[in-house]
Amino acid sequence: MRSFVLREGRLTAAQARAFETLWPRFGLGWAPDRPLDLPALFGNDQPVVLEIGFGNGEALLHMAARYPERNYLGLEVHRPGIGHLLLALESAGLNNVRLLREDACALLARGLAPASLAGVCLFFPDPWPKKRHHKRRIVQPGFIDDLARVLVGGGFFHAATDWAPYADWMLEHLRAASDRFENLSTSGDFVPRPPDRPQTRFERRGERLGQPARDLLFRRRQGR
Numbered sequence: 001m002r003s004f005v006l007r008e009g010r011l012t013a014a015q016a017r018a019f020e021t022l023w024p025r026f027g028l029g030w031a032p033d034r035p036l037d038l039p040a041l042f043g044n045d046q047p048v049v050l051e052i053g054f055g056n057g058e059a060l061l062h063m064a065a066r067y068p069e070r071n072y073l074g075l076e077v078h079r080p081g082i083g084h085l086l087l088a089l090e091s092a093g094l095n096n097v098r099l100l101r102e103d104a105c106a107l108l109a110r111g112l113a114p115a116s117l118a119g120v121c122l123f124f125p126d127p128w129p130k131k132r133h134h135k136r137r138i139v140q141p142g143f144i145d146d147l148a149r150v151l152v153g154g155g156f157f158h159a160a161t162d163w164a165p166y167a168d169w170m171l172e173h174l175r176a177a178s179d180r181f182e183n184l185s186t187s188g189d190f191v192p193r194p195p196d197r198p199q200t201r202f203e204r205r206g207e208r209l210g211q212p213a214r215d216l217l218f219r220r221r222q223g224r
């Protein structure tokens with residue numbers, strides 16, 4: 001069961017060139033079922049934050065520029081979005097980002113060592129609004145178990161969505177894992193948008209239409 005439908009979309013000429021010339025610099029390969037050696041891949045042992053489904057990479061670019069003392073691993077399956085981000089990474093001259101074109105569920109389950117990540121971001125995941133599609137939502141009990149395994153104690157999980165029923169769904173699933181995840185919301189539900197996450201045009205439009213984004217911020221508890 002996949003959380004995405006692969007619509008190939010067309011690469012612009014610049015994006016196609018970026019795959020040829022920039023993928024070797026920013027892109028990673030993964031031999032299935034073998035955990036990535038993150039310090040070796042980044043060439044240092046800075047803390048690593050993963051963004052799942054970065055789209056065209058707007059948030060990833062912003063975070064990587066804001067926190068040069070962290071490494072960012074971006075996962076996306078949609079090639080035009082990856083091409084877009086490759087070009088942006090080169091113009092910004094950032095070197096703390098690596099990208100993988102993989103299904104995040106497979107990578108979380110088998111490609112990351114325990115306690116290897118300082119944080120995981122999931123911004124505007126596909127909402128799968130119809131009830132019969134809820135099983136395709138990426139946030140599921142198994143996903144949360146994998147998150148708990150790969151996050152270091154004290155590490156964070158930051159999610160955002162403008163689909164209110166999905167925000168409630170995530171909250172409910174994370175509350176069910178409260179032995180491992182602590183909600184950092186003072187009201188016990190959502191948090192104001194942290195400055196790490198840039199507000200997009202798409203999101204401002206949603207706000208005008210009365211569909212505000214909701215942010216969830218949880219901390220991995222120590223040692224459970």
Ligand SMILES: C[S@@+](CC[C@H](N)C(=O)[O-])C[C@H]1O[C@@H](n2cnc3c(N)ncnc32)[C@H](O)[C@@H]1O
Pocket residue numbers: 003004052053054055056075076077078081102103104105122123124125126138
């Ligand atoms: C609605 S878009 C949001 C993109 C971006 N985060 C943003 O805020 O604009 C969701 C993205 O998640 C990606 N995605 C969904 N499931 C995924 C998975 N299992 N692994 C990697 N990427 C995934 C999709 O390809 C899509 O680009």
